[in-house]
Amino acid sequence: MTALERRLGTTMPPGYAEFMATYGEGSICDALYAWGPDRILESLDAARESWGESWFWEHPDLVPADFAAAVPVGASPSGDQVALVPGRGLVVLPRHSDDVIEVGTSYTDLVRWCTSGRLGAAHEVLWFESWAQQSCLENWSGGELDQVQDAIAGLALHVALDASRTDARTFLIPAMGGHVFVLRTSGDGDLYVHVRFEPEYVTPYARVAAALLAVGSTRDGRWGAEPTA
CATH class of the missing domain: 3.30.160.110 (Sirohaem synthase, central domain)
Known part of the structure; x- marks a missing residue:
């Protein structure tokens, strides 16, 4: 985790390290793909390049320049992107909407939001499947x-x-x-x-x-x- 944060130049959301240590990389309720450090680093350059070249989302005060240092931390099965914006928190970039959605500052906030019904179906039972x-x-x-x-x-x-x-x-x-x-x-x-x-x-x-x-x-x-x- 230290190597990841050193490479990114920012700290990961509260709860992320604990989640990875307990569960590792995998799928949460088939609603959120929880990425591990290696996948985050592998996706980093392509994600930032894509945000810089193909930006179409809107937000009252978040602009494309804020995503130059953003970090892709996950996705949904439908292609929605999850990003960490340093100094701001976690956001969802929907595939089928042009609104940037702020979901909180901790990894727990992200999991709760993605399984609450606002991204897809609401899940009363939370479950995880490992990719390990x-x-x-x-x-x-x-x-x-x-x-x-x-x-x-x-x-x-x-x-x-x-x-x-x-x-x-x-x-x-x-x-x-x-x-x-x-x-x-x-x-x-x-x-x-x-x-x-x-x-x-x-x-x-x-x-x-x-x-x-x-x-x-x-x-x-x-x-x-x-x-x-």
Whole structure:
């Protein structure tokens, strides 16, 4: 952290070092990508160049010159950018809006804002998935929404259910180091299911896979790590 701040010439937000020490780099509620020091440094020059050449946001008193020393610290899955403006705090540069949004001065402020519903869906359950380990990732399709949800819930493997979106459910399953995300797609009523699990947790994963197959879902593909036999 000291090397990062020395390279940046500024201090990171309160709570950032503690968050990285506890959790590391990863995704918070699939709403905020929390970047580690290496990714921040790798993205620094390109971000500043982009802000200098393609600035279109507006703010009452923040101007493009303020971002010459700004630091990219994260992003959202939708392409919203998160930046630290030295002496000012953390801001969000939305992809689909031209307003600079100030979200606070601490990393906790950032997490709360990004999961509050002002960026996307509001999350009552906060969860984190690390990028440190290589996971097994699968996409499934088919089946009825209620049947699939009941099948996964019936396994009693999940410790929490994120129902922040009206069209989706995320079952958080530490027993397999991941989750099951169930989404009703628009239009023809098709169902999309995403499964993430760690390679060594094949037994609980096998129960999830069997439950999906039993209600008519089909595995469309797998990538990432391969399960450990």
